[in-house]
Amino acid sequence: MELHQLRYVVAVADHGSFTAAAAALHVSQSGVSAQVAKLERELGHRLFDRGARTVRTTPEGAALLPHARSAGAAVETIRAIADDLSGVVRGHIRLGTVIGCTIPGYLTGFAAFRHAHPGVTVAVTEGNSDDLLSALVGGGLDVALVAHARPLPPDLLGHTVIREPLTVTVPNHHPWAARTSLTCAELAGETVLCLPPGTGVRTAFEITCAAERIEIAPAVQAHSPEALLALADRGAGAAVLTASMAAGRPDSATIPLARSARTQLSLATRIAPSAAAGAMSRTLLDHLTS
Numbered sequence: 624m625e626l627h628q629l630r631y632v633v634a635v636a637d638h639g640s641f642t643a644a645a646a647a648l649h650v651s652q653s654g655v656s657a658q659v660a661k662l663e664r665e666l667g668h669r670l671f672d673r674g675a676r677t678v679r680t681t682p683e684g685a686a687l688l689p690h691a692r693s694a695g696a697a698v699e700t701i702r703a704i705a706d707d708l709s710g711v712v713r714g715h716i717r718l719g720t721v722i723g724c725t726i727p728g729y730l731t732g733f734a735a736f737r738h739a740h741p742g743v744t745v746a747v748t749e750g751n752s753d754d755l756l757s758a759l760v761g762g763g764l765d766v767a768l769v770a771h772a773r774p775l776p777p778d779l780l781g782h783t784v785i786r787e788p789l790t791v792t793v794p795n796h797h798p799w800a801a802r803t804s805l806t807c808a809e810l811a812g813e814t815v816l817c818l819p820p821g822t823g824v825r826t827a828f829e830i831t832c833a834a835e836r837i838e839i840a841p842a843v844q845a846h847s848p849e850a851l852l853a854l855a856d857r858g859a860g861a862a863v864l865t866a867s868m869a870a871g872r873p874d875s876a877t878i879p880l881a882r883s884a885r886t887q888l889s890l891a892t893r894i895a896p897s898a899a900a901g902a903m904s905r906t907l908l909d910h911l912t913s
Contacts, residue, residue: 634761719755719767732910751821765900770823788883800876814860817841823886830884
């Protein structure tokens with residue numbers, strides 16, 4: 624039995640398929656399948672019932688899963704303690720960020736970490752926040768900068784950098800430009816531009832609409848807030864984003880969305896990060912909150 628096999632078992636259980644687990648872990652699907660099968664042979668029990676599209680844990684797999692999680696957490700704790708005792712920050716960090724992240728504090732913090740710890744290598748993965756959180760829980764990432772509207776998973780440690788409601792951006796000549804607020808019911812008759820599913824803004828928008836029993840399917844979705852705002856400037860629709868995303872556009876009006884759910888930008892790690900991941904998290908947080 625090897626520790627990476629237990630990591631694979633946890634990832635497959637969390638993601639519901641070998642393919643999704645492999646993507647989260649950044650390894651090949653065949654490698655995950657082979658290692659889980661090898662562990663099953665060694666234990667003498669099937670851990671998963673394999674379907675055409677998804678897999679489910681068997682009773683034996685369900686019994687083993689909590690112990691596999693505990694083993695992974697224990698190893699991370701031992702590694703972190705050993706690194707702290709040596710006083711050396713080294714190793715490799717897998718960092719996840721929201722797509723196209725150019726937040727000045729993040730960029731400055733990243734550069735500061737690289738200068739302070741040249742012996743640490745960093746691999747950066749961009750994705751929507753739901754995928755980044757899944758990868759962090761499954762062990763495929765060490766640190767992640769995510770936007771979310773729901774609480775983080777309980778086995779993650781998060782530090783909130785920004786928490787804000789949603790707004791609606793339209794051109795200055797739009798009939799709504801002088802409004803002090805807008806409701807989801809009013810937006811239902813408008814062409815809505817928004818970020819894709821899995822992002823904090825989109826989740827907050829869905830929560831807000833659901834609370835008012837309104838269904839809105841955005842007509843245009845893109846990962847780039849700048850692209851959505853440029854379309855809104857040209858009259859292509861109303862962009863649902865946050866005030867900070869829409870700030871500094873003289874040709875547009877930004878109106879608060881009434882009773883909006885809040886979206887948060889948080890820096891997240893597992894509860895017992897490695898010394899390198901902990902150092903990066905502290906450095907990024909210092910610059911993101913300064």
